[in-house]
Amino acid sequence: MKDNFEQALIIAVEESMERADQFFLEIEDKTKDGPGVTRVAWGEGEQIGHDMCEAWAKELGMEISGDSAGNLYMTFPGEDREAPPFIVGSHMDTVPCGGNYDGAAGVISGLAAIQAFQAAGITPAQDTIVMAIRAEEAGSWFSGLHGGHLGSRAALGRFMEDELNTAHHNYFDKSLYEVIKTAGFDPDAIANNPPHLNPQKIKGYCELHIEQGPILIAENKPVGVVSGIRGNRRFRNCKALGEYNHGGATPQSFRKDAALGAAEFLYKFEQVGLQTLADGGDLVFNPGIIHTDPDVNGLSKVCGEVNFTLDMRSESSEILDTMRKTAEGIAAEISEQRGVNVDLGAFSVSVPAALQNDEKHRMLKGCAAMGLEATSLASGGGHDAAEFHHEGVPSSMIFIRNENGSHNPDEAMEMEDFCEGTKILAWMMATA
């Protein structure tokens, strides 16, 4: 790599933005759905995205291939074609009526970086693959038993036994197996053949993505280096069980008020959570759903039952375990003290992805090299990068400032910020 390559790369990335902007406008136009865009996993919108990527990659003279799940691999040859390739990418599907940037930005930035390489005459040491991944938004499209991030997990051979049949695509009302087959790919090969990607033969994985929270806006920074991807503990079926009673005639000390029991639980859990944050731990949490039984509840009745959910996320598995036990402890204490049985029920586990320290340090160096002040922040949502990380691939993520959150039509990424992020991505690709 030339000593002054960075200045050339900065200019070349800036020049690639016109093509990238055109791509964003065209894909928005082609997948518009009311106020937002919809690109159904293994559906028409996602395929439009893949086709557009392939077309640009062909303009750039990249090699095109695919796998049995329909993931698209666009390869830019490196100096040593036998060396393990460096992969960048993200997903082309969206949630229903979502935004134009969540997912697509990561693939488009990869292609823009390759265009910049060509303009600046840069050839990385190894092949660079820009990967357009299927069905990252599986949580929005599928029900039944599945592990999410279906495209990357298929490519890495991370499917659970029979997941092709237990996952159900709600939009198509078909099993995952049938959906993949109907889309023209090969579910039997996914089930029976070795995975398309061998993690031991991947140099690294880097994903650019819009931030889904407000931190970069608040800190007035265009880009951030992701410290890790939060895992979670999720209680979907919490229940406070008390006793329905006359709201006027039952003395307070005789009551088993489920609504007051649930309120006490949530308040006390929040206090411990805030202390964990004050102690410097990484944690977010929320009850998202809470309701009494509309068939039985009433203004003048002591409430006998409340159902609610509790989601907690952290970069630290230890904090998640501690908070989960804390929640169960508070629930047990309330059950004993007020006769309202607070039962949190089963919880699901998603393991945090710490992301690789070497790659994070390299990215911080890249930020400095490209003239950007770096901010570190956690990713609250899951991403395909977590799947690569869990398979031992040195993985990293770049977040782009984005107003109004993601998964909604109001996503608001500025092209200036996207350009800064693409510079860092390109630097990561060039120096891998």
Add this chain to the structure above:
Amino acid sequence: MKDNFEQALIIAVEESMERADQFFLEIEDKTKDGPGVTRVAWGEGEQIGHDMCEAWAKELGMEISGDSAGNLYMTFPGEDREAPPFIVGSHMDTVPCGGNYDGAAGVISGLAAIQAFQAAGITPAQDTIVMAIRAEEAGSWFSGLHGGHLGSRAALGRFMEDELNTAHHNYFDKSLYEVIKTAGFDPDAIANNPPHLNPQKIKGYCELHIEQGPILIAENKPVGVVSGIRGNRRFRNCKALGEYNHGGATPQSFRKDAALGAAEFLYKFEQVGLQTLADGGDLVFNPGIIHTDPDVNGLSKVCGEVNFTLDMRSESSEILDTMRKTAEGIAAEISEQRGVNVDLGAFSVSVPAALQNDEKHRMLKGCAAMGLEATSLASGGGHDAAEFHHEGVPSSMIFIRNENGSHNPDEAMEMEDFCEGTKILAWMMATA
């Protein structure tokens, strides 16, 4: 009154129980509705009750009359027929699929007491009227603008302007005016004539009713002297308004979590309420309904809106006012501190009825005279007695022990306890 009349009255009341028991069985049989009974206000079941009362009163040679609202007055002549009469009674309607005793017990006990007077040769100083009151369960049968307790309020001239038209009978899908007219009574007379009862010409009012709470069961007492009827402050439309956000990507300090805001409000309000009880104040309270918006909420979303109710009741208007202000203060504090706007909205007011001290003391004396240990307790629910009290009639209430609460098919009053209560009622009538 003879000196030894009490012993004779005890025996005579006990002998009247066979007829009373028969009445309970017959009315249950005639108004059965699945597991419970249904006596619609101004409907068939209630009329069956009135007809049965009238039949028994005629057996007893009582004078029968009615008013424009359909209330039934059964008069037992006293020594001075010009003196203001003493009224006892309750209502004959029930809630939909309710229990056999809520209401009816108060009228049947009055008739049983008259039968006992005849057997024991007792003639009170003034006329005694047993009153079968219409539509006390108005809260269950009517929507629209109305003040509840429609039968007693009609008799006492307590209707609000135009209440005959603003109250809507849901079962018949008719206005109060039309329902009364269809039932064969005279709504125009209610609106235009002086009220049937002149409070200044009533010696007193005494109502026997099953307890709707668990206190007499817990204290192992067959009857209780009601200290007062709780009033209330009711917030029907409380709302915590925060902001929907990504549940993983939004740092805790950026959140405006409406569910956690509502939980904090309820927990803190409960703490103040429990302190008020510890300080000896009369108070009960409950959020009866609480729910997030099912169209928008989600496990992994910070909750933007929670709706809930808050009902608080007390024998003391001062405590109600203090607690209402406390609630609004806590709501304002939370709104300021966590950016979740907790708005309790409008509240309705029902004034407590302290009941008359002289009559309460007289009843305690009666309990002693009839060989019963007296327990004092508040009434949590509203009763017709409150309407007489608010019009200045010296009013009192006797509660009968009752398992399983009221307003449900499982009401469980024992005839032995009913007999004890009837003895006290009869004593109150005899010595008024």
